Amino acid sequence: MRHSPDQHSPGEGASSDPVSPRRTTRVRRNILLNFVCVVACAVAAALGIGAGAATLRLPPDIAYDRSPDSPGPVIFSHVNHVALAPSTEGECTGCHPEPFKMLKPSRHVTHDEMNAGKLCGTCHDGKTASGVQDDCEHCHKARSQSGYSARTGGTP
Amino acid sequence: MSVGLLFDSTKCIGCGGCTAACKEQNNLPLPIEPVTTAYTWTIVEKRDGAFVRRLCMHCLEPTCVSVCPVGALQKSASGGVVYDAGKCIGCRYCIMACPFGVPKYQWDRAIPVVGKCVLCPDRVKAGLATACATVCPTGATLFGDRDALAREARARIDAEPAKYVDHVYGLEEAGGTSVLMLSGVPFERLGMKTDVPRQPLPLLTWQILSKVPDFVILAGAFLFGLHWITHRRDEVRQAEEDER
Amino acid sequence: MSQALALRARNFRISFWQGIFVVLLLLFLGVTFVRFTRGLGAVTNLSDGFPWGLWIGFDVLCGVGLAAGAFTIMAxxxxxxxxxFEPIVRPTLLTGFLGYVFVIIALMFDLGQPWRIWHxxxxxxxxxxxxxxxxxxMLYTTVLMLEFLPIVFERLRLERPRRMLRFVSTPLVVAGVLLSTLHxxxxxxxxxxxxxKLHPLWYTPLLPFLFFISAVGAGIGMTFVESYLSQRAFGRHLEMTLLEPLARFMVVILTVYGLWRLRITQANGALAGLLHPGYEQWMFMLEIGLGVILPVALLLSRRIRNSPRGLVGAGFLAVFGFVMYRLNVSVTGMEATSGVHYTPSWMELVVSLGLLAIGMAIFAVAVRVLPIFPEPEGGPGAAGFGGDDAEAGLIEGEAAAPGR
Known part of the structure; x- marks a missing residue:
């Protein structure tokens, strides 16, 4: 909002185009999205190195607290979200300090809260971004995504 | 040790993390406004293709501290200019006098106070960096010893003279500030005030104020003396009448 | 018949102004309520870019300045x-005291948290x-009150406290002059x-000295204006033989002040800018031209100096120039660098005008119930300051002078 696309970090620029496949069906979209994420992040990292731009010191992936009936661990990737989430426009202020605190982040998120439009549910409502009830595996994954954060420098 | 910040505009990507962290650290209400206000103590502004942070410069000899009639503003030993809302009477002299236009007022409240960056005194006391420096993803805002940051700033200019304007903003402005800035474009084009005097501003008033006790003593003695002289005639007349 | 007609006309005039006064007072109360329930932003056009407006520029800076007559005459x-000059002491003292009360009340409006003023x-x-x-x-208001109390005691025939205050009168006068000069x-x-931040037409390290000397000039001008208004409203006034020498004094003060201002402007390199006047330059010329040069030019004429209307006109101009100076420093000169344009809101005006009206009303009551002005010797309008009677007053006054 305060700057034109050419001033975005390289990751954001790469993200703008591949967002369109979302208009297909939900499952396909989610699969596609996962794929796009990986590609976009790779492009972002490559561009970042190539352009010699300042490396983003994004926080490492965050593993959320797991409830007993959870189908799998939820691991949040800053890299994916910075690169892809259109509502943030690449700015930290899209998600901070509301709904997510920066300095004292909470590791605890429930589906009730999200369904009420809080926390992840603020964007993951099925319209702005994929809904939190759509596809369990979209978030509850067995594998870590730390591969991305390793490239981007890790925690401050 | 006196701490400070070094903001390097060439490293800033305008993500606004500093603004968000500041809001969280100081329990400031949302939304994030496009200019600094009593509720938004720092913002990132885009000027001339570059990003620049707006925040309190934390002068080494702060104008606001000198003008506050009740001492609500103080320069803390660690380097930040801190504010005691419990003392403030709301005269707004700090807002009027600050050469950088930093302090802001809660115009919309019936019981208003001033709002400005206070350099996270609680964090600094706990040995942490300020909230803005902690979250900055590019290292554009660095926290550290002010003198060390000044040397770092000089070193960056010397290392890449083509990249930077040959000026460390805050090294001398208003007698020096705890917040230092580097830029790739001239500072006035970033909207920074470049006509700020190089001497500490409080001196301008102290030159006069420090003379007040002398004035009271000398002028007081003079006026009593004047009264004594001019009323001599009355006393003489009185004495003559008494004799008669 | 003319007596009755004039009386009726006066009655009408007073009731007309009373009507205005009541409306103003009601608005004033309304704005006061909003100010203290919804904050400064709800009633003023003040902002972070322009934190001091009319209430500081006019009410405080000018209110204090118009009390300058008190210490000048006391000294x-x-x-x-x-x-x-003894007969002038009481009206100027009253103005001074009211001026300070005016300032304190205005501060109660302007301060964000006035209940903390004791801090x-x-x-x-x-x-x-x-x-x-x-x-x-705080101190000068106390001093003014103590200097004014003997008048109240005199009215109430309280001799003992009056004598007690007389005992400390000299220290009070000295303290008053010192405090007023400092203030x-x-x-x-x-x-x-x-x-x-302040425009070079007005910024100078000599600001305190200029504020002081301009206040002395305006204090004298205010004495003329008050005397005239009192004559019109109550038939009580000051004699021309007293005011004429004051007018000469004012000429000297304003001349020194005006030349000093111009010299400083020249030293600041701002004088050449007057040839291509912008907003600030016009305001500067208005201030110096109407508020300094014109009254000096008028009062240099013996005829004008000896005419009540002339004196009032010049006095009013001097006060106008003084108010302009305060507003130019506090508003005009600060606008360009602030990046915002400030004009007071109607609610700010209501507070300022309301306070002014209340002050004038108290003055009017005080003049009636307290021995402020000397009792006219030959009935109302016999001597001095009333339009047509001016010549007579002048002659009578001059005849009376050697008897002192």
Whole structure:
């Protein structure tokens, strides 16, 4: 909002185009999205190195607290979200300090809260971004995504 | 040790993390406004293709501290200019006098106070960096010893003279500030005030104020003396009448 | 018949102004309510870019300044022992006291948290001009009250407290002159800290001295205006033989002040800018032209100096020039660098005008119930300051003078 696309970090620029496949069906979209994420992040990292731009010191992936009936661990990737989430426009202020605190982040998120439009549910409502009830595996994954954060420098 | 910040505009990507962290650290209400206000103590502004942070410069000899009639503003030993809302009477002299236009007022409240960056005194006391420096993803805002940051700033200019304007903003402005800035474009084009005097501003008033006790003593003695002289005639007349 | 007609006309005039007064008072109360329930932003056009507006620029800076007549006349009468100005002491004292009360009430509106005003007594910062200002306001208001109380005691025939106050009258006068001098100048010192914000037409390290000397000039001008208004409203007035020498004094003060201002403007390199006037330059020329040069030019003429209307006109101009100076320093000169344009809101005006009206009303009542003006010797309008009777007053006054 305060700057034109050419001033975005390289990751954001790469993200703008591949967002369109979302208009297909939900499952396909989610699969596609996962794929796009990986590609976009790779492009972002490559561009970042190539352009010699300042490396983003994004926080490492965050593993959320797991409830007993959870189908799998939820691991949040800053890299994916910075690169892809259109509502943030690449700015930290899209998600901070509301709904997510920066300095004292909470590791605890429930589906009730999200369904009420809080926390992840603020964007993951099925319209702005994929809904939190759509596809369990979209978030509850067995594998870590730390591969991305390793490239981007890790925690401050 | 006196701490400070070094903001390097060439490293800033305008993500606004500093603004968000500041809001969280100081329990400031949302939304994030496009200019600094009593509720938004720092913002990132885009000027001339570059990003620049707006925040309190934390002068080494702060104008606001000198003008506050009740001492609500103080320069803390660690380097930040801190504010005691419990003392403030709301005269707004700090807002009027600050050469950088930093302090802001809660115009919309019936019981208003001033709002400005206070350099996270609680964090600094706990040995942490300020909230803005902690979250900055590019290292554009660095926290550290002010003198060390000044040397770092000089070193960056010397290392890449083509990249930077040959000026460390805050090294001398208003007698020096705890917040230092580097830029790739001239500072006035970033909207920074470049006509700020190089001497500490409080001196301008102290030159006069420090003379007040002398004035009271000398002028007081003079006026009593004047009264004594001019009323001599009355006393003489009185004495003559008494004799008669 | 003319007597009755004039009386009726006067009655009508008073009731008309009373109507205005009542409306103003109601608005004033309404704005007061909004100010204290919804904050400064709801009633003023003040902003972070322009934190001091009309209430500081006019109410405080000018309210204090118009009280300058009090210390000038007190010093003349009691310290220089020039007793023939004695009749002016009481009206100027009353104006001074009311001026300060006016300032304190205005501060109650302007301060963000006025209920904490006592903090200035407890939390000291001697490096702040505002600290000096706060102390001057409190101490000088006390001094003015103590100087004024004997008049009240006289009215109430309380001899003992009156004698007690007379005992400390000299220290009070000295303290009053000292405090007033400090206060007038410190209001100028408030702006010493903004060299990069105040326009070079007005910024100078000599601001405290200019504020002081301009206040002396305006104090005398105010004496003329008051005397005239009192004549019109109550038939009580001051004699021309007293006012004419004051007019000469005002000419000297304003001339010194005007030349000093021009010299400083030239030293600041701002004089050449007057050839291509913009907003600030026009305001400067208006201030100096109408408020300094014109009254001096008028009062240089013996005929005008000896005519009540001439004196009032010149006095009014001097007061106008003084108000312009305060507003130019506090508003005009600060606008360009602030990046915002400030014009007071109607609610700010209501508060300022309301306070002014209340002050004038108290003055009117005080003049009626307290021995402020000397009793006219030959009935109302016999001597001095009433339009047609001017010549007669002049002659009578001159005849009376040698008898002193």
């Amino acid at each position: 003349t009468v009691h310290l220089l022992n020039i007793k023939r 200035a007594l407890v939390f000291w910062n001697p490096h702040s001009v505002m600290f000096e200002v706060a102390w001057c306001v 007038q100048s410190s209001l100028g010192s408030l702006y010493l800290i903004v060299p990069s």
